[in-house]
Amino acid sequence: MLCALGLVAVYLLAGAAWLQDKTTGTAHDRAGRLGRPLLVAVAAAGLVLGFGLRVADPQHLRFDQPLRATLFGLAVAVAVVCASIAWYGFGRRPDWRPFVAVAGTEAAGLLAIVAATAPVVVPPGLTVHAAASPHGSQLFLLIGVGGCMPVVLTYNIYAWWVFRGKFAQPTAGTEAAVPSDSTTAAERPTAVASATEDGPWAAVVVRRVLLTLLAVAVAAVSQDIFGGVRAWIDPAGVAVFSVTALALWIRSDRRSAAAGDFNLQAAEK
Template sequence: MPALYAPITIMLLGLIFRGVAFEFRWKTKRGQFLWDWAFAGGSTIAAFAQGVALGALVQGIPVVGRAYSGGWWDWLTPFSLLTGLALVIGYALLGATWLIWKTENHVQRRAYDIAFWVAPATLVLIGLVSAWTPFLNAVYMQKWFSWPHVLLAIPIPALVLVAAFILLKGLTERREASPFLASLSLFVLCFIGLGISFYPHIVPNSVTIWDAAAPDNSLAFLLVGAVVLVPIILAYTAYSYWVFRGKVNAVGGYH
């Protein structure tokens, strides 16, 4: 965790600033545009810092004796900056396609305009990050291109191409649901690819899943809580999506 203190702290500050801006923009009319910019800025900073932290994790964190052995600025590299930018653009795509699905009229048209720009940018950035990642670590190179590991890895780029085709086709044909579902699929596929690259490590080349695991008693206690809470959370989430399944109209209601 000390390796990522800086980006995580920046991310939390961005989230706090966003929350404050979201609250105060309703308290003023004259300065509302300032709080709008503050909300957008806090969101962008939080997303960028999250991407930087992810990039720093992917490139590897040196650990000696279960303690971080790197420097304060190891997280700040060209690769982590690229992943930060990629996550900002990717989140913009998710937001735009969600608005396409859930809104209409001028808001939906504006979301289409944004999606037409950020969709190709997201695909290009996915390609750049994917092309760079194997050269960060020999283990990644082996898991992506050596036999039989390639059998697990090769479906991911194929499915990414399918999702990209559905995304661009959906935007071109002005479809509403398929662009969001395709964008969501891109994120899921990227994280599956990340999981294939990491396993069995939770911190690449330093800490395995088993090294990081809590004692069996603690895990058993958490399992009991998860068995009870996860179904409740899933049911509540499904119910929320069902209740708000329609489109937002001009006065903020659903239909």
């Protein structure tokens, strides 16, 4: 539970740093104000979890070994320096500095955990060698991951390129402008839909939650988590359900978008 709360704090901190780097206006200012309190929360979680790890599993934290102690101390020092840079950078320019510093803090923290616990990966005694899968499984994963990784890197690089720079709210009057026939699709402003009530938004949220819960239930049944009910569904059934649920999700979102449920400017009015 403490690890889960600490992870939530880390993600909130990274989100605040990212928003300062990628936004302007109200979101930018709010992220700058929230960054330092979140940094304090992450530091507190790191201290509690660090000392808690030693209390819960002291036999594997052999800091009497010089190399282990040195690597752990260096990683902690780097994390402290990066956290200090992030503290100074929140609310100040350049806006990219807090995010880079937060990423450095997270990386250094993970390296500190590795230095303190290696070769144990799951306390109290499951080591890397004991947890390793058979050679055939490792070879299969190597080929699968090796083949997919270039695709993953490509679409991530493309997404970073598309969303480069800062997001800024359109100036007043831009939404009401009527595009001419010569205006390109990228230059046409988004039409402002009529103001929506909470009803459509509530329906969208309920629909997504129900689809997600149904997907989790089907996956649990297919893995025989409940025991004795796996015969109800087979891989073909899982595939059919997944495709159907995705089609319904996309169709419902398209209808909601056409109705103006996702128009923030209209909702604010």
